[in-house]
Amino acid sequence: MRSDIRLALPSKGLLAEETMQFLADCGLKVYRPNPRQYAAAIPALPSLTIIFQRPGDIVTSVQQGSVDFGITGLDMLAEKRNGNNDILTLHDALGFGPCRLQLAVPEAWAVTDLESLRQIAREKPEGPLRVATKFPKLTSRFLDEQGITPYQLINAEGTLEIAPVIGTADLIADLVSSGTTLRDNHLRPLPDGLILHSQACLIAHRGRLQKGETVLAAARDLLEYIEAHLRAQECHLVFANIRGASPQSIAQKMNTQPHLSGLQGPTISPVFPPGQQGESGWFAINIVIRKNQLTQTIAELRAIGGSGVIVTPVTYIFEEEPARYRQMVAALAGSRGQGILLQNSS
Numbered sequence: 001m002r003s004d005i006r007l008a009l010p011s012k013g014l015l016a017e018e019t020m021q022f023l024a025d026c027g028l029k030v031y032r033p034n035p036r037q038y039a040a041a042i043p044a045l046p047s048l049t050i051i052f053q054r055p056g057d058i059v060t061s062v063q064q065g066s067v068d069f070g071i072t073g074l075d076m077l078a079e080k081r082n083g084n085n086d087i088l089t090l091h092d093a094l095g096f097g098p099c100r101l102q103l104a105v106p107e108a109w110a111v112t113d114l115e116s117l118r119q120i121a122r123e124k125p126e127g128p129l130r131v132a133t134k135f136p137k138l139t140s141r142f143l144d145e146q147g148i149t150p151y152q153l154i155n156a157e158g159t160l161e162i163a164p165v166i167g168t169a170d171l172i173a174d175l176v177s178s179g180t181t182l183r184d185n186h187l188r189p190l191p192d193g194l195i196l197h198s199q200a201c202l203i204a205h206r207g208r209l210q211k212g213e214t215v216l217a218a219a220r221d222l223l224e225y226i227e228a229h230l231r232a233q234e235c236h237l238v239f240a241n242i243r244g245a246s247p248q249s250i251a252q253k254m255n256t257q258p259h260l261s262g263l264q265g266p267t268i269s270p271v272f273p274p275g276q277q278g279e280s281g282w283f284a285i286n287i288v289i290r291k292n293q294l295t296q297t298i299a300e301l302r303a304i305g306g307s308g309v310i311v312t313p314v315t316y317i318f319e320e321e322p323a324r325y326r327q328m329v330a331a332l333a334g335s336r337g338q339g340i341l342l343q344n345s346s
Contacts, residue, residue: 004049005047005048005049005068005069005212005215005218006050006051006066006067006068006069007048007049007050007051007067007068007069007222008050008051008052008053008057008058008061008067008069008070008071008072009023009030009050009052009053009058009070009071010052010053010054010055010058010071011038011052011054014097015055015072015073015200016052018096018097018200019071019096019097019200021096022094022095022096022200023042025229026225026226026228026229027225027229027316028042028044028045028222028225029042029043029044030042030050031043032050038051038052038053039051044225045221045222047214047217047218047221048069048218051067053067053070055072055073055076056076056079056080058070058071058072058076059072059076059077059080059081059087059203060080062086062087062203062204062205063080063082063084063086063087063205065086065205065207065208067205068204068208068209068215068218069090069202069203069204069205069218069219070203070204071094071200071201071203072200072201072203073097073099073198073199073200074197074198074199074201075135075138075175075196075198077089077201077203078137078138078198079135079136079138085206086207087203087205087206088203088204088205088206088209088328088331088332089201089202089203090202090203090204090219090222090223090324090328091201091202091223091226091324093199093201094199094200094201094202094226094230095199095200095230095233097198097199097200098177098197098198098199099175099177099198099199100175100176100177100194100195100196100197101135101139101173101174101175101176101194101195101196101198102174102175102176102189102190102193102194102195103117103131103142103172103173103189103190103193103195104171104173104174104176104187104188104190104193105117105164105170105171105187105188105190106164106171106186106187106188107186107187107188108186109188111190112190112191113190113191113192114146114148114190114192114193117129117148117190118146118147118148121148121149121150121151124170127150127152128149128150128151128152129148129151129152129170129171130151130152130154130168130169130170130171131143131151131152131153131154131169131170131171131172131173132153132154132156132160132163132164132168132171132172132174133153133154133155133156133160133172133173133174134155134156134157134160134174135173135195136153136155138173138195138196139153139173139195140153142173142195154168154169156168156169160172160174161174161181161182161184161187162185164187175198176189202223202226204219204328206332209328209332210332219325219328220322220325223322223324223325223328224318224322225316227322227323228316228317228318228319229315229316231316231317231319232313232314232315232316234290234291235289235290235291235314235317236288236289236290236294236311236312236313236314237286237287237288237312237313237314238286238287238288238289238294238297238301238310238311239284239285239286239309239310239311240284240285240286240301240306240307240308240309240310241271241282241283241284241306241307241308242282242283242285242301242304242305242306242307243281243282243283243305244281244283245281247268247270250266250268250283250285250304251265251266251268253305254266254285254287256304257300257303258296258300259289259296259297260297260300260301260304261287262287262288262289263287263288266285266286266287267285267286267287268283268284268285269283269284270283270284271283271284285306288314288317294311
């Protein structure tokens with residue numbers, strides 16, 4: 001049994017860049033002195049050894065237990081995981097790397113939806129419909145469920161968009177983000193041809209979590225930083241000055257407004273202007289609000305006499321214990337028949 005705790009990260013490409021930036025934003029900056037090395041460290045979590053792999057290999061390594069944790073895409077997780085229960089998904093919505101696995105056909109085709117694609121597949125005289133993809137499991141499952149037969153999967157490496165142009169395939173099933181690459185290659189995604197929505201996720205090996213207290217502690221630390229950062233991303237910290245008779249009277253005013261409650265209520269403290277003795281009748285308040293409620297919050301503060309409003313970003317919001325850690329412990333204790341166990345929570 002190895003004693004080190006390993007976290008696998010994508011080794012190259014856009015997902016690798018976004019993963020490194022995400023971890024840095026979480027306060028978990030990766031220290032990799034030599035970009036050619038396939039090992040690194042996170043100074044904030046010295047118990048972890050960082051290794052770099054391809055996203056698909058990360059799923060395989062976690063499933064085999066040679067790696068404890070991994071950040072990869074939900075697309076690779078769905079494609080590469082086997083039917084066993086060795087992988088536990090700790091976080092299925094890290095908020096970066098969004099894309100979708102989609103069927104795309106040549107623009108010249110008269111195909112507009114899956115129904116017309118079914119008809120072409122049935123009537124194609126030269127043989128089965130040829131679909132180029134790097135996701136054979138997900139693509140075949142989708143085609144079977146949609147009754148698009150007969151078909152032949154063309155396993156392709158490199159750029160898929162060229163396959164219909166050179167005649168090695170009729171259409172493709174590929175990852176799409178903006179759709180620019182498809183348009184540049186005269187391909188069109190089918191509106192009902194969505195196979196899977198994907199983004200980055202955090203996975204772990206169930207057995208290592210169940211048997212190792214140090215691995216469990218590392219999982220808690222990872223989830224603590226990640227959850228605190230993701231929760232804070234949606235929030236602002238608002239300060240303001242309000243005149244009133246007492247903190248209680250100001251709290252009563254604030255409680256009449258729908259957007260001034262904060263996380264657990266406002267924090268209110270007296271203001272002492274320079275040179276003034278005793279109470280000034282002014283109080284400083286601070287609350288944490290959701291970013292999409294900023295306009296309403298400012299209006300409500302003004303309505304109850306608030307002034308000097310200051311708005312600042314929030315870096316972390318730590319709770320007593322990360323919700324996803326509690327969910328992970330519950331999953332390890334009893335939920336043995338599920339795949340992605342931990343759903344997105346706020």
